[in-house]
Amino acid sequence: MSGPSPGIEIRNPLGKLIKKGFGLNELLNIHNSAKVVNVKEPEAGMWTVKTSSSGRHSVRITGLSTIDFRAGFSRKPTLDFKKTVSRPVQGIPTYVLLNTSGISIPARVDRLELLSTSGSSLKTIPVKYYPDRKPYGVWNISDFIPPNEAFFLKVTGYDKDDHLFQRVSSVSFSSIIPDAPRVTMPKKTPGYYLQPGRIPCSVESLLPFTLSFVRNGVTLGVDQYL
Template sequence: GRHSVRISGVSTIDFRAGFSRKPTLDFKVTSSRPVQGIATYILLNTTGLSHPARADRLELVSITGGVIKILPVRYYPNTGKGSPLTGTIWNITEFVPPKEAFFLRVTGYDKDGFLFQRVSSVSFSSIVPDAPKVVMPPTTPGYYLQRGTISCQVDSLLPFTLRFTREGKSLGVDQLFRESAIALWELAQVTLKDEGFYECIAISSAGTGRARTFLDVSGRTIP
């Protein structure tokens, strides 16, 4: 008759991964999920590997088992050889996360040259970014004949273009930002004609966000 054979074993080899929009060696600044549509770096920490064991490649695997993407694994410089207990940091070539959920599979060779594979216990799904969130105070104080500043805070997971406007007309040139930022519109010398509403507009591939503030000029001389 037909028989099945099950082979099991025990190994200390394991890994964890963190996602970041910038190269980093610090897991504290990584996220458990990547952001859809932008270049992403993976910080990979392997444990249970003794020199000369190494990780060779990282695969993104679909939930049906198909390979979505293969990424080479490079030993991160300036981190030493690590140890089986503390782990070793590896650098993964940047990639753009897929829209579908995926598992991570690490393939490498142990200290005796035998091939090993480890698959993440959970699948990863990308964060779908929203339009930029723009915040300005309802009122901004301005002081007559003094320097003035209009502040605009933008929270965005995607790169965005920022524009200041007044009465529908653009002020200065558009500014480009790769991530969340605080932008300023400077007034060299505030006068009565500067009083009024100012708008801040942030545009990304996910949409447009806007906010406005009223510049309230005080300290002016009344004839």
């Protein structure tokens, strides 16, 4: 913690105050500037940290763990990270692919939560448990509509000893605002009497679209849904 007159109180999962010399180690104490403490081999559970300062200050809390995750977004369910993107598209149903590291059976992910930049919950999505999936740590989350504001991803689950764990993405995600579809095709395409015709056309779009060819009010061929 850095700031004027920094103060730190730490309580274990039972609510007991951890004092200096009795589980709490003071690594740095610069009067009116900074304070660093740590707890060696902390027991599992929800710890409480209370800080105080006489002015503007910053707090950083770190821990050691092998459990982590990364996320990708897609328009369709997938277990292939190559088919995901780093940001969702605003306004359309979106799937999340999670790759969790550091967990193995019976550890599991229980739910995914979308948090606002201020830390409030925007949406909670349950995660289905697939104990036979290989690789085990990959989870596909059911579709949702991305919020218009920036958000963090929070993963909650249980480790191999059934202790609750929580992880929050280190960066926030913002939705891509899609442009109108971009269509390109030749000005002229030759056709031959009583012969099947092929009209080349390219569409670039972040949104699902329907492609139709119409002549004099009559649809040519079949609609393409992508």
